[in-house]
Amino acid sequence: MSHIAILLPKDDLVLQARELAKGHYSIAEIRQIETENAVEEARTSIQNGAGILICRGLQALRIRENLNVPVVSVKLTAQGIGLLLCKAKRLTVEPRPRVALVAVCDMLCDTSCCSMLFGVDLQIFAYRTEEEYEEMNRKALASKPDVIIGGDLTMDMARQAGCASLFLDFSDDSFNDAIQNAETALMANEMNQRANAQIDALLNNTTNGYIQVNRTGRVTKSNDIMLEALECSRDALVGRPLQEVIPGLEKDVIDNVLAGGNSYSTFLHIRYQAMVAILAPIRLEDGQVDGAILSCHKVHRSIQLDPRAEDGELLQGNLTQRTFDNVHHRSAAMAKAVDQARLFSQSNAPILLAGPQGLEVSLLAQCIHNNSTNRTGPFVQLNCASLEPEDQMTALFGTGYKNKDGEVDLGVLGMAENGTLLLQEVDKLSHTVQSNIYQAVRYHRVIQRNLERPVHVNTRIIVTSEGDLYALACEGAFRMDLYYLLAGLRIDLPPLKKRPEDLEDMLQATFQRLCENLRRYHVITNGGMELLKSLDWPGNIIQINAFLERLVLTARHRSIDETAIRSLYDEMFPPLAREAGQPAAPRQSREGQRILEALERNDGNRAVTAQELGISTTTLWRKIKKLGIEI
Structure with missing residues (x-):
């Protein structure tokens, strides 16, 4: 159990403190020390179990600057200053003597009425640092005082200048106040230690990783599980900004939580370990935020990535290294899209990325893949608009035949096994392929060579569309059931x-x-x-x-x-x-004119128009786009 140590520069102050400390059992040490050895003496007291130090003047200043230990200063009280001024008046024959008082700022009390009450002209020369001490003594002597009050250096300089001087001692109430403040600080320190010990016991006996940060967002504490996950020591972690410690956790998010915002949750990877992270503010009783706690819970599916294997896969074009750190954005609209992408990456459900051509759809899809539990699997992308309708089925689902290695051809769906498949311009797929995608995603059934077979494929599907899928579905150009399956996790990328x-x-x-x-x-x-x-x-x-x-x-x-x-x-x-909003439309060909006239006859209904022309609604839509027909 820690105790209080009182360190003073004079033997008579030590005797005074010992008399007043009787009955205060938390005070285990009272001794005299030299100012030049103050730091070393204080360090010795700390090693002997002192948790709080009571010091005064320059000694307290030196110890505070060099050691991380609570120091209670002995302060002058109004009664103490009054006694000093009465002594000073007895050292001079002047009816209203000029008195200079040199002291550390935190030793002083209110002296505004002292001159009037005690019949002196009192001037205060306060210093905040050791460097200012000698300068303040010179200024005090330059003011031509009749008496100067201060510490040892003040007394020496006054003797050399031939000025009357008085040592700055304290009244009993100064020591009593200091002892009371030290005991209060010791009690608070012990309560804090108990609380920290309880918290440490809790944090180190849980399966979650925890990091505590202060008001500025710098790490102050971490449990052993988090240190193990980060593969670093406690000394290397404490004091660092949280955004440097946890990749993917942005500074703006941390600042918002520390400013009093709500808790923030996200999905991230630490050393190839998928984790759900929650950053929550530490709120005091008055509502002020005194830091934050980051808790990280391991996702049940943990895959360790071998860097050598990753290099090989990258050469084959199956893996991507893009993360959310590669998505540069300052706008609130894009920040919302990126936050949604982070959250949606936790799910294995399909994701729809909707937005104009030329946006960061492919980049965001790669980021979602690398932030998901499938990140060690391949990332495969296919542009559906580049395929003719008769080739779409084979490209997506394969032939069903076995190759020379005995592996069944499952198309790009099989190539992306345990990974992610990005289907760009999904609205260009035929109705038949749309139906098969619906079956594959929802029921894990794949159709090959007109045969339906239950084939389990663990593939995360992300689709993109520049067109309005809901409007296409309402017009019959896109399957409504597939739209509902895709639209659950929809991210709109702002232009x-x-x-x-x-x-x-x-x-x-x-x-x-x-x-x-x-x-x-x-x-x-x-x-x-x-x-x-x-x-x-x-x-x-x-x-x-x-x-x-x-x-x-x-x-x-x-x-x-x-x-x-x-x-x-x-x-x-x-x-x-x-x-x-697009290149000027060319003059219509005969085919274009025929389609346009059919659309006009059917009031723009694409399903009826396609039936009249003897083609599918998907083929009609492709021809409308290709020929630049405006509806």
């Missing part, structure tokens, strides 16, 4: 025009990258950058990259201004095409 912060960053980064790759040295003027930010980019990243690459290649001057940018933009994207 760049709704993300001005991200657009600016993307323009800057793309322009710089192109200049470096093409070995050109151009800069965009402020007016040029403002124009770029105001222009419409319906093609998003693809359009921006194409435009900026041509801009860099064709620029005639080092500085590219808004005139050059406007000229090239109007040349590449004529106003007529921009108003339509």
Whole structure:
């Protein structure tokens, strides 16, 4: 059990403290120490079990600066100052003597009425650091006092200057106050130690990993399970910002929790171990937040990734290394999409990524894969628009025949076994394939060579669509049951025009990258950058990259201004095409005219029109898109 130690510079102060400490059993040590040895003496007391130190003046200042231990200063009281001033008046014949008092700031009480009450002109010379001590003594002596009050250095300098001096001692009430404050601090410290011991016992006997951070977001404590998961020592962890310790936990999220926000939960990986993480604020009784606790619970399916195996898979194009750290964003709209992606990655249900062409759909799909429990499996992607309807079934589900190694051909669905399959432009699939995907996802039944067979495939499916799947489903161009299966975990990616912060960053980064790759040295003027930010980019990243690459290649001057940018933009994207939101539609062919007339006869109903033309609704939709028919 810790105790209180009183360390003082004078023997007479020690005798006074011993008399007043009688009956205070928490005080186990009272002794005199030299100021130059204050830190070493304090360290000895701590090693002997002292938990609280009572010191004064310069000694207290030195110990606080060098040791991490609670120090209670002996403070001057109004009664003590009054006694000192009465002694000072007896040292001079002046009727109203000038008295200078040199002391550490935290030793002083309110002295505003002392001059009037005791008939002196009192001047206070307070110092906060040891470096200021000698300077304050010089200033005090320069003020020509009749008497100067202070410590040993003050007494020495006063003797050399021929000035009357008085040692700064204390009244009994100063020591009594210090003892009472020290006992209160000792009791609080012991209660805190007990609480910490109980918390440590709880945290180290649980299956979860825990990290505690202070108000600034720096780590103050961690249990053994978390240290083992992070593969680091406690000393290497304490004091570091939480966002540096836990990959994938962003600083904005931590700051929001510490500012009084709600608890935050996410799904992340620590050293290839999938974990559910919850960051919760530590709230005091007055509502103030005094830090936060991060708890990490291991997901039941834990797969250790062999880096050598990963390298081999990457060479085959089956794995991806993209994580949410690669998704640069500052806008609130994109932050919402990324947060949803983090949460949805915890599920094995299919995910729908909806958004315009040229957005970060493929990147986000890779991030979801690498944040899921299937992250060690392959990541396979297929663009459905690149396949003819008769080829879609074979590409997705295979032939069912065995290859030379005896493995059954299950198409890309089988290639992505224990991993993730990304189907881009899923709205371009035929109704037959849509039905088979529904069966495969919901019932794990695969149709090959017109035979339905129960084949269990552990494949996470992510789909993308630029078109409105619900509208297509309502018109009969997309299966409604498949839409409902996909729409449960839907993430809407906002276009760049709704993300001005991200657009600016993307323009800057793309322009710089192109200049470096093409070995050109151009800069965009402020007016040029403002124009770029105001222009419409319906093609998003693809359009921006194409435009900026041509801009860099064709620029005639080092500085590219808004005139050059406007000229090239109007040349590449004529106003007529921009108003339509797509390239100008060509004059209709005979086939296009026939489809358009059929649509007009059937009031735009695609299902009836397809039946009249003798084709499927999916083929009709593809022809409408290909021929640029406006409905």
